[in-house]
Amino acid sequence: MERWLTAEGKRSVSRLLLGPALVLSLLAVQASCHGSCTHRVPSRGEVVHQVHLKPERLTKRSSPDDLQLKIKIIYDSSVDRLPADKRRLVKDKLFPQAIDYLQRAFSVRRRVGPVLLSRQCATNQYMRKRGDPHRYCQEACADITRCGPVVVPQHHLQQCKVCSESGKSCGPTGPPDGPGVDGSDFVLYVSGITTERCGQENIVAYAAYCQLEAELDRPIAGYANLCPAMISSQPQEFEGMLSTVKHEIIHALGFSAGLFAFYHDDEGKPLTPRFASGLPAFNDSLGLYQWSEAVIRRVSRLWDIRGGEMVRHHVHVLVTPRVVEEARRHFNCPILEGMELENQGGTGTELNHWEKRLLENEAMTGSHTQNRVFSRLTLAIMEDSGWYRANYSLAQRLDWGRGLGCDFVMKSCKFWMDRQRQRRHPVTPFCDTVRASPLQLTCRQDQLAVAVCNLQKYPQQLPLEYQYFDRIPDVAADQLSSFGGAVEIADFCPFSQEFSWHLSGEYQRNSYCRVSENQPDWWRNYGAEQYGPDSVCLYQKSAFVMEQCTRKMTYPDWGSGCYKVSCSYQGLTVYVQDRSFLCSRKGQLLSVSVRVSDWVYNGVLVCPACTDFCDDCPLPHQLLPINTSRSNPIGQRHSGPQSPALVTHPWEHGYNSTCFLLFIIRNCLLFLDPCSSSPGLAITLWLLLLNLVPLVAGLLVCHCS
Ligand SMILES: [Zn+2]
Numbered sequence: 001m002e003r004w005l006t007a008e009g010k011r012s013v014s015r016l017l018l019g020p021a022l023v024l025s026l027l028a029v030q031a032s033c034h035g036s037c038t039h040r041v042p043s044r045g046e047v048v049h050q051v052h053l054k055p056e057r058l059t060k061r062s063s064p065d066d067l068q069l070k071i072k073i074i075y076d077s078s079v080d081r082l083p084a085d086k087r088r089l090v091k092d093k094l095f096p097q098a099i100d101y102l103q104r105a106f107s108v109r110r111r112v113g114p115v116l117l118s119r120q121c122a123t124n125q126y127m128r129k130r131g132d133p134h135r136y137c138q139e140a141c142a143d144i145t146r147c148g149p150v151v152v153p154q155h156h157l158q159q160c161k162v163c164s165e166s167g168k169s170c171g172p173t174g175p176p177d178g179p180g181v182d183g184s185d186f187v188l189y190v191s192g193i194t195t196e197r198c199g200q201e202n203i204v205a206y207a208a209y210c211q212l213e214a215e216l217d218r219p220i221a222g223y224a225n226l227c228p229a230m231i232s233s234q235p236q237e238f239e240g241m242l243s244t245v246k247h248e249i250i251h252a253l254g255f256s257a258g259l260f261a262f263y264h265d266d267e268g269k270p271l272t273p274r275f276a277s278g279l280p281a282f283n284d285s286l287g288l289y290q291w292s293e294a295v296i297r298r299v300s301r302l303w304d305i306r307g308g309e310m311v312r313h314h315v316h317v318l319v320t321p322r323v324v325e326e327a328r329r330h331f332n333c334p335i336l337e338g339m340e341l342e343n344q345g346g347t348g349t350e351l352n353h354w355e356k357r358l359l360e361n362e363a364m365t366g367s368h369t370q371n372r373v374f375s376r377l378t379l380a381i382m383e384d385s386g387w388y389r390a391n392y393s394l395a396q397r398l399d400w401g402r403g404l405g406c407d408f409v410m411k412s413c414k415f416w417m418d419r420q421r422q423r424r425h426p427v428t429p430f431c432d433t434v435r436a437s438p439l440q441l442t443c444r445q446d447q448l449a450v451a452v453c454n455l456q457k458y459p460q461q462l463p464l465e466y467q468y469f470d471r472i473p474d475v476a477a478d479q480l481s482s483f484g485g486a487v488e489i490a491d492f493c494p495f496s497q498e499f500s501w502h503l504s505g506e507y508q509r510n511s512y513c514r515v516s517e518n519q520p521d522w523w524r525n526y527g528a529e530q531y532g533p534d535s536v537c538l539y540q541k542s543a544f545v546m547e548q549c550t551r552k553m554t555y556p557d558w559g560s561g562c563y564k565v566s567c568s569y570q571g572l573t574v575y576v577q578d579r580s581f582l583c584s585r586k587g588q589l590l591s592v593s594v595r596v597s598d599w600v601y602n603g604v605l606v607c608p609a610c611t612d613f614c615d616d617c618p619l620p621h622q623l624l625p626i627n628t629s630r631s632n633p634i635g636q637r638h639s640g641p642q643s644p645a646l647v648t649h650p651w652e653h654g655y656n657s658t659c660f661l662l663f664i665i666r667n668c669l670l671f672l673d674p675c676s677s678s679p680g681l682a683i684t685l686w687l688l689l690l691n692l693v694p695l696v697a698g699l700l701v702c703h704c705s
Contacts, residue, residue: 036367036489037244038201038348039251041258041288042148042208045124050214050278052133054113067107069388071099071249072115072184076150076191079226085233086192090226093238095190098245102253105379106388108185108218110268115187115220116158116180117211120145127163128277129170133214136163136170147210148223150189155179186253189223198227204241205230207248208256214278217262217270218387222252234507236517243372247363250378254385255364257351260296261289263320264386271295271320271386287347295320299337304415306467306480313412313465316341316351320384326377330398331358333406339377340409342366345489354378356490358409360400360429361445366489370444370451370498373398399446400429413493414468431455431496434472434483438556442496443537447612450511450537450560454486455494466492513537513562526555528576528594528601535562536613538574541589544603563605567614574605583607 073095079087121137128135141160145152155178163170181187188207197206205226209219224245232241261272261280272280272292283290296316303313319338327339340355345366353366354377363372364381375398379390401408408416417427431453433440444451461467461481469480484492500510509518513535520529527544543558564575572583577594586609593602610617 036345036349037203037247037353038206038346039248039256039352040197040206040208040348041256041352042210043287044282046146046148046210047258048118048120048135048211049217050128050133050135051118051211051220052135052214053116053220056111056113067109067111067389069103069106069108069186070184071103071186071188072181073099074150074153074156074181074187074189076189076193079190079192082192082228082231086228086231089231089233089238090190090192094241094245095188095224097242098249099188101246101374101394102249105374105391105394106253106382107391108388109386110216110218111185112213112215112218112220114180114182115156115184116177117145117147117152117156117187117221119157119160127167127170129163134158134161136161138163138167139165141174147189147221148191148208149193149195149225150191150223152189152221153178156181156187186219187221188249188252189221190226191223192226192228192231194228195225198225198229203227203230204244205248207252209252209259212262216264216268216387217259218385219253219259222249224248224252236510236515237507240368240372243363243374244368246374247372250364250382251352254382254387255352255378257286257288259385260291260318263291263295263384265294266386268386293319296341297337301410301412303412303465304418304468305412305465306414306470308470311465315343315355318381318384320381322380322384323377326380327409330375330377330403331401331405331409332403333409335406336409339381342489344491349489353489356487357413357493358401359398360490360495362398362400367487369487370449371446404429412465412468413491417468429495430485431494432469432472434475435486439559441540441557441559441561443539443560444496444498447537447608448513449498450513450562451496451498453494454497455483456486458482458484462492468493511562518562522597526553527558527561527603528592528596529561530564530575530577531562532564534566535564536608537561538563538565538608539606541604541606544592544601547600547602548598565613567610567616569616569618571618572607572610572614574607576605577601581605583610586610 075091079090082090118135119137120142122140122142123138125138126135127138137160140162145157154175157178159172159177160174161170161172197203205224207222207224209222211221212218213220263271265271270280271294272290274280279289280292281290282288295318297319299315299317301313301315303311305311317338317340324336324338328334328336340358342350342353342355342365344350344356345353349366354362354364356365356367359365359375359377361369361371361373362377363374364378373396374394376392376395377398379392379395382388383390404416407419413430417430417432420427429445431442432455433442433453434455434457435452439452442451442453443449455472457475457479459482462484466484467481469475469483471477472480472483475483485494486497487495498511501508509520512518513531514533516532518531519525520531526546527540537560539560540558543554543556544561546553566573566575570582574581574583574590576590576592577596579592579594581590581592583590584607586607588607590605590607592605593600595601
């Protein structure tokens with residue numbers, strides 16, 4: 001291989017691609033950012049409160065201690081009308097798997113008898129009689145009772161109870177109580193209807209509760225509607241859809257601004273005072289039942305912004321005991337009042353989610369960006385509702401913000417980035433590189449995906465409290481107020497995001513290292529990357545160069561790539577095609593020169609810390625002295641067992657990315673004839689196209705909220 005290289009005396013200096021045939025392909029790089037979740041809190045009229053249920057018949061469950069949450073899924077006929085592949089996906093995989101996780105994660109504190117729902121009233125006027133737990137409709141019950149868009153089957157309904165207009169004569173009427181749904185704590189009506197919301201909000205699914213039981217106000221029924229056009233049966237989109245479905249059902253079970261006023265303490269007492277009606281006060285301006293300060297408090301932060309100034313930044317924090325404890329522990333901030341709720345994104349996103357700036361990839365933040373995890377914080381809020389116990393062994397590890405202290409969680413991201421720069425530390429988990437052509441590639445926080453910093457220019461100035469930059473290289477001072485992160489609900493704080501490639505609007509692949517299907521075609525594999533279950537994201541010190549005879553090609557977007565690694569007693573080994581390289585210390589440079597299909601790839605990779613990926617790493621005194629990177633032919637590599645620590649996160653891939661598109665015309669299909677003479681016309685054409693890139697690169701920003 002080396003001889004082949006040195007034999008090539010003439011090395012052209014360019015970033016160019018040559019070939020007898022040159023086919024231009026248009027690829028769009030999209031950051032994986034699904035539209036914000038707007039959990040629409042159901043209106044007062046849509047929800048039936050204080051539904052009286054008979055006590056549980058103890059024989060129905062295996063043991064009185066078996067309080068595991070039981071969710072009964074009832075599929076609406078609309079699901080059966082979905083195309084076969086989507087129907088199978090929904091019924092055989094998506095919902096069974098989501099429900100299985102939630103049932104294992106939660107148990108109920110108090111069981112109830114068969115879920116038998118209350119009927120809606122014809123006029124939305126109802127009455128209650130002293131000493132009678134039932135709800136009476138004034139004059140008539142509605143012909144049908146709905147839970148969201150779904151019509152509740154008659155056999156799930158109680159007998160209609162009505163009072164005359166004067167309220168004097170009251171009694172049951174019509175068919176008797178149905179059998180209800182026995183042996184379940186929550187009935188979930190699942191539909192697949194193209195509702196108005198589906199068209200308006202570009203969403204996969206939405207869900208909410210519709211009836212709450214009388215004793216603890218726990219939701220006993222809810223719905224989840226899937227927007228048929230947005231259901232994707234592509235396997236690589238499954239994990240994202242699954243986490244969306246779990247996210248939505250968690251809204252229906254308890255994490256909802258419409259339910260905060262109904263939370264109870266561990267003794268079963270309401271955390272918010274009630275009127276004689278049994279309900280808390282209703283806040284007309286919010287359109288929500290008003291919670292007390294035992295649930296949520298408004299706090300004010302001193303917030304650093306551009307120009308050395310500070311403003312007041314007001315936020316709502318959830319202050320229930322377990323959430324406070326978990327938040328303090330997660331961020332390592334003992335004075336933290338509680339966990340901040342989302343303050344942006346409009347009704348539906350704000351207050352119904354964790355603050356995106358602070359818990360970026362937590363699954364209960366308001367948009368799906370990357371690598372979603374259900375953390376201890378989400379389990380804690382469900383426990384603090386007073387309705388459930390949580391099984392914390394099912395919480396997933398959340399790295400974002402972990403241990404970063406009060407300066408991270410109680411200050412603006414400007415304060416954090418400035419402090420990190422002063423200490424000569426990286427500004428992670430934020431970033432400060434403008435997303436522009438050529439892209440400076442980086443790694444996602446967990447180092448399992450290639451990523452790009454989402455700092456971008458907005459067409460207008462950002463609100464003052466979200467202007468964070470005093471200087472950005474190559475940006476004029478009067479433009480700085482328009483620069484911020486692409487994810488608005490993260491308080492416009494910029495951070496690195498994984499992304500996906502789209503060709504003519506069609507999803508091609510994404511930048512997650514652990515999926516073999518993301519492997520680029522060889523003619524586009526500029527960095528000799530390898531995607532697969534053992535691969536991680538590594539930084540490149542310089543752009544890789546592909547060489548063949550007198551040709552050289554490189555890719556202007558560089559900075560990181562996916563490479564296979566393994567762990568052994570010697571430490572971390574990196575593989576590039578047929579070569580292996582031992583990383584002895586973090587930051588060590590690996591000079592890579594490998595040959596694949598008549599091309600030689602030259603580049604330099606940067607070693608991560610062995611402890612980032614391996615359980616057992618050599619101690620400093622056990623390390624071999626290193627001056628240069630060692631490269632061993634693959635056959636001689638140490639074949640130690642691969643560390644199970646390599647897998648740190650399940651794949652939660654972003655899908656249906658619609659937030660922004662960065663079009664790049666720079667990818668060429670090449671049909672190569674090794675060492676044939678270069679057609680001058682092709683060079684000229686390519687150089688011409690390359691020079692047009694800055695003109696053609698377009699940034700289309702769409703707000704998903
Ligand atoms: Zn949501």
